[in-house]
Amino acid sequence: MTNYLKNKFALSEQGAKDLHKAIWSCTATDISLMFPVGILYLLLKELCLPLFNGGSMELNLWMYVGLSVLALGILFVLEYIQYNSTFLASYSESANQRISLAELLRKLPLSFFGKRDLSDLTTTIMSDCAMVETAFSHYIPELIGAVLSLIPVGIGLFVIDWSMALALLWVIPVAFFIVFATKKLQDGFGRRTKAKKLAYVDGIQEYIENIKDIKASNQNRSYLRNLEEKLAVFEKVSIKGELITGISVTSAQMFLKIGIATTVLAGSIFLAKGSIDFLTFLIFLIAASRVYEPLAASLQNLAAVFSTLLTVERMREIRNQPIQEGSEQTEYKGYDIVFEHVGFSYHRGETVLEDVSFTAKQGEVTALVGPSGGGKSTAVKLTARFWDIQKGKITLGGTDISTVDPETYLKNFSIVFQDVVLFNNTVMENIRLGKLNATDEEVLAAAKAAQCDEFVSKMPKGYQTMIGENGSALSGGERQRISIARALLKNAPVILLDEATASLDVENESLVQSAISELIKNKTVLIIAHRMRTVAGADKIVVLSEGHVAEQGTPKELMKQEGIYRHMVELQTESQNWALNG
Numbered sequence: 225m226t227n228y229l230k231n232k233f234a235l236s237e238q239g240a241k242d243l244h245k246a247i248w249s250c251t252a253t254d255i256s257l258m259f260p261v262g263i264l265y266l267l268l269k270e271l272c273l274p275l276f277n278g279g280s281m282e283l284n285l286w287m288y289v290g291l292s293v294l295a296l297g298i299l300f301v302l303e304y305i306q307y308n309s310t311f312l313a314s315y316s317e318s319a320n321q322r323i324s325l326a327e328l329l330r331k332l333p334l335s336f337f338g339k340r341d342l343s344d345l346t347t348t349i350m351s352d353c354a355m356v357e358t359a360f361s362h363y364i365p366e367l368i369g370a371v372l373s374l375i376p377v378g379i380g381l382f383v384i385d386w387s388m389a390l391a392l393l394w395v396i397p398v399a400f401f402i403v404f405a406t407k408k409l410q411d412g413f414g415r416r417t418k419a420k421k422l423a424y425v426d427g428i429q430e431y432i433e434n435i436k437d438i439k440a441s442n443q444n445r446s447y448l449r450n451l452e453e454k455l456a457v458f459e460k461v462s463i464k465g466e467l468i469t470g471i472s473v474t475s476a477q478m479f480l481k482i483g484i485a486t487t488v489l490a491g492s493i494f495l496a497k498g499s500i501d502f503l504t505f506l507i508f509l510i511a512a513s514r515v516y517e518p519l520a521a522s523l524q525n526l527a528a529v530f531s532t533l534l535t536v537e538r539m540r541e542i543r544n545q546p547i548q549e550g551s552e553q554t555e556y557k558g559y560d561i562v563f564e565h566v567g568f569s570y571h572r573g574e575t576v577l578e579d580v581s582f583t584a585k586q587g588e589v590t591a592l593v594g595p596s597g598g599g600k601s602t603a604v605k606l607t608a609r610f611w612d613i614q615k616g617k618i619t620l621g622g623t624d625i626s627t628v629d630p631e632t633y634l635k636n637f638s639i640v641f642q643d644v645v646l647f648n649n650t651v652m653e654n655i656r657l658g659k660l661n662a663t664d665e666e667v668l669a670a671a672k673a674a675q676c677d678e679f680v681s682k683m684p685k686g687y688q689t690m691i692g693e694n695g696s697a698l699s700g701g702e703r704q705r706i707s708i709a710r711a712l713l714k715n716a717p718v719i720l721l722d723e724a725t726a727s728l729d730v731e732n733e734s735l736v737q738s739a740i741s742e743l744i745k746n747k748t749v750l751i752i753a754h755r756m757r758t759v760a761g762a763d764k765i766v767v768l769s770e771g772h773v774a775e776q777g778t779p780k781e782l783m784k785q786e787g788i789y790r791h792m793v794e795l796q797t798e799s800q801n802w803a804l805n806g
């Protein structure tokens with residue numbers, strides 16, 4: 225059973241064991257709820273028999289008081305065990321699920337994040353895990369517990385009188401059948417509701433993230449209208465879904481109530497015929513009041529378990545994704561980066577890089593240039609193993625990078641991208657991310673070299689100032705300088721720069737350039753540049769155009785060719801002389 229639960233609900237080994245325990249404690253608690261019925265039966269028997277058969281009544285009151293206290297004690301202990309085994313275990317399982325999902329996300333290639341958007345992932349980690357938590361603590365143990373506890377109770381009732389037991393219990397399989405019969409319909413609406421909800425949540429997230437651009441393009445109203453439409457569709461589908469589940473569960477619960485009528489009807493007939501005595505009749509009436517109540521709740525739990533299974537399906541989709549793995553102990557022979565006939569596409573059927581071969585040597589600056597969309601950023605991201613290539617090989621120091629653990633591999637890189645990511649923390653801690661064990665002095669030295677001092681000194685708490693979510697309180701140039709300080713602090717053997725100084729003013733640019741020149745000494749540097757003057761001093765230029773290497777060589781060699789590089793240099797020289805008045 226543990227294995228079944230583990231697979232069915234995508235639980236951890238411990239989680240499945242805990243759920244197993246929870247089911248048994250729920251079963252035991254449900255059975256113990258019938259103890260008072262048993263005691264009442266014995267009491268009534270002792271009270272009624274002298275009335276019907278004559279004779280004196282010798283009621284052993286203390287025995288019943290003792291039995292009742294014992295039943296209450298057992299109930300208390302079982303409830304306590306059930307509480308511990310369900311609630312505490314389910315919270316720790318849910319915490320483990322969230323942590324293991326987050327761990328998994330860390331190891332997934334970026335290609336996965338292109339297929340699933342952020343709101344989808346946050347929904348999986350937050351609300352899907354919460355739903356499985358509720359299923360673990362309530363729906364599943366209560367449902368299976370109620371069904372299992374019915375077995376001994378049913379056997380007991382059949383032993384007392386099989387015909388009355390039939391009249392009482394026949395409705396149960398029919399009621400469950402009603403809920404099972406509508407499972408497909410419930411699943412269909414469940415999936416649609418989830419999809420529409422994600423579309424809506426995604427819309428809200430997109431709105432918040434892009435509010436600046438939406439306002440700038442005066443699209444606020446039309447965007448909100450679009451969002452309202454998404455909400456209306458979600459509302460409509462979820463109401464329909466709730467209606468289907470509601471109708472199915474309520475009809476099944478109503479059907480259960482027919483059991484009371486058939487018990488009363490059959491009991492009256494059998495009593496009139498004299499085939500059962502009044503006491504038996506009475507005990508079945510009491511049993512009817514006890515048996516149906518937990519079962520009615522179970523029908524609701526059953527529908528909730530169906531919905532949980534859909535959620536588990538979504539979580540399993542993430543868990544089944546192939547992760548990026550590799551060796552954590554790798555020896556590199558130097559730090560040359562070599563692309564050998566590399567082919568890559570983000571989506572099947574398209575080509576972003578094809579047969580790309582070049583070498584970026586250690587101690588040299590290799591610049592990637594070329595028309596927009598040519599594949600420069602893609603090549604740099606592939607170098608950092610953000611994605612895995614489909615054809616060819618990329619090596620660092622002679623080692624195929626697809627064989628190296630991505631996190632270990634990234635220790636070799638200092639990266640400065642244009643889209644800098646900052647965290648809602650102090651300036652100091654944002655820079656320290658480059659080297660977590662760096663001393664404050666090291667952080668300050670890197671910040672100084674990256675020209676951060678100038679703007680940080682104007683901040684209210686200097687390097688201890690919080691910079692807001694993703695550095696919202698900073699300008700583009702300031703963000704870029706923090707990112708450069710991080711790279712300087714990390715001081716890794718390979719440096720990837722994507723227009724690292726694009727957002728700086730001329731004065732700061734030349735200061736930061738000199739800091740970068742210090743940083744790149746004897747390192748492997750791969751730089752993307754749109755401004756040709758940035759790469760005029762590079763050791764090697766690789767021109768990427770439409771996913772192919774169109775030209776490669778020193779700037780001098782390429783200037784001699786009538787190719788793309790020369791054309792770009794000439795165009796930019798011309799544009800520098802261009803002024804607003806023409």
Ligand SMILES: Nc1ncnc2c1ncn2[C@@H]1O[C@H](COP(=O)(O)OP(=O)(O)OP(=O)(O)O)[C@@H](O)[C@H]1O
Nearest residue numbers: 338570571576594595596597598599600601602603
């Ligand atoms: N994450 C992504 N998912 C899907 N396609 C992408 C992704 N990133 C880039 N592309 C596509 O890959 C191609 C190459 O893009 P890439 O950003 O590498 O070019 P680039 O030379 O760096 O362009 P630019 O100079 O404009 O930055 C483009 O057609 C782009 O649309």
